[in-house]
Amino acid sequence: MRAPAVSASLGALAGAAIGFYPGQLPRGALVAGVLVAVCVGLGTFAGLLVARFVGGGSARARRWALGIVAGSFGMLAAGAAWWQHSLRDALDVAGAGPDWAFVAGLPAAAVFAVIALWPRLVAWALALIGTVVVGYVSPGLAAAQPQGTNTPDVAALYGSLDSDRSIEQRARDVVANWVADGGLTRSAVVIAVPTGSGWIDTSAVNGFRMRFGKDLPILGLQYAAVSSWRAFVSDRDAAGRAAIALVAEVDAAMHNIERAHRPKLVLYGQSLGAIGADAARVWASEHGVEVAQTIEVGVPGDSVPFRATGRTVLANASDPVPRWSPTLLWRPARMTDDTQVIGRRGHHVPWLPVVSFIQTSVDLLGALNVPAGDGHRYGVEQATGTR
Known part of the structure; x- marks a missing residue:
């Protein structure tokens, strides 16, 4: 099986960098996983579109790009876990470790594999991403708001x-x-x-x-x-x-x-x-x-x-x-x-630009969980x- 196009790998890496960029508040591994998966999926898809016009690169270039992306992705996940651990440590709550990095990174790796290695399944993968985002993030937006009137003794x-x-x-x-x-x-x-x-x-x-x-x-x-x-x-x-x-x-x-x-x-x-x-x-x-x-x-x-x-x-x-x-x-x-x-x-x-907007938007989900x-x-x- 051929390695994905160079531009697809680089697009995925750019998406991972956006998804793992630090926020200001602690977030769960699943929330991070959904965000990174969406960013990686969009980046990979954009890279495939570029490859249609400029080509996918030689077999050697593809393998090198894939290896660089794999190593960089691991470093980004580890760095994000460290950042989350430092945020939680400041709040004196349970920290984030290797398990956080694994859960946050696994969905993105799966999405990249599906889109880059099996392009025919791109539509299915994008539909899956949309389903996950709508089903998971929307309730989170509602949960981020105080519920009920909770009026004091007045x-x-x-x-x-x-x-x-x-x-x-x-x-x-x-x-x-x-x-x-x-x-x-x-x-x-x-x-x-x-x-x-x-x-x-x-x-x-x-x-x-x-x-x-x-x-x-x-x-x-x-x-x-x-x-x-x-x-x-x-x-x-x-x-x-x-x-x-x-x-x-x-x-x-x-x-x-x-x-x-x-x-x-x-x-x-x-x-x-x-x-x-x-x-x-x-x-x-x-x-x-x-x-x-x-x-x-x-x-x-x-x-x-x-x-x-x-x-x-x-x-x-x-x-x-x-x-x-x-x-x-x-x-x-x-x-x-x-x-x-x-x-x-x-x-x-x-x-x-753009990145901070995305990360701040995700921070809204956990703005009350502190x-x-x-x-x-x-x-x-x-x-x-x-x-």
Whole structure:
């Protein structure tokens, strides 16, 4: 059996280099295996197309290319396992060893063999890759989102979805409950904009109550019941509308109170909720509503103005959410100029066009499978709005 075309081997090696390029977060061997297999498959297929125009090379050149690719592939797999081990060691979790490299590399080797050595099976192999990606990665995207509302012990101050009532009506009810509970006599009030699923981070709630007192009222208004990424795609402005409705009602409730005696109004949002908090901040500024502080945590990349006043933006150093954006395909991630980087500082991974976009996209799958201070997990420190 002839060795594959030189360009096919080189294409596979390029795909392996892309698939094994370091990410910022730990990932399972199966996730890595799917990614590398897809990259190797596409690289091999591209190499076969090139071979149709420039030829496959002599038998000797083919063998040399195959040998170089095999050795380089092993080195890439070992290097990726070492990188994963270092990430896990920093988190004090079980490391990655030779078994990780084997599981991560085996699917890619199989795909390369099928496509390069049996070109007639290329269509079958690509269909298999697509099935694996859709069947394995799609549930992973959903799993990467906080599930359920998980609202803290503020049920009376949380407006759940109600198809029979408008956002304004539900906001009015939440604020009425806040006033009835003596909210106007408290030192502060926090409007927490939920994520797309209606989730409010309990760590943030605990942090705010450590900062302002256990009786701190926290107001929330649900605007969707799906994962944040789905809500972002379908209606990214919904979070802002819900936050603005609450701010408007709170301001109306405090209208007859002297400014010096009003509760401090703090806006808070995480992930998609941060976009809503920023929209409410802008609205408040335009309508003369005094906001003591706006805290935006883990803001999705390129989703809020790059420069602004009166806000604090927090992002974990390893959080892929603030870095991910289609623009990552052609330029490095650009966070807002007021972003404070918090959490564990890991090794810096250089940006590469396309490659960094792929790796950051895969990091999203495991962004919540880490302790607070890493990935898209934040602790009580987010409530202070400072380092």
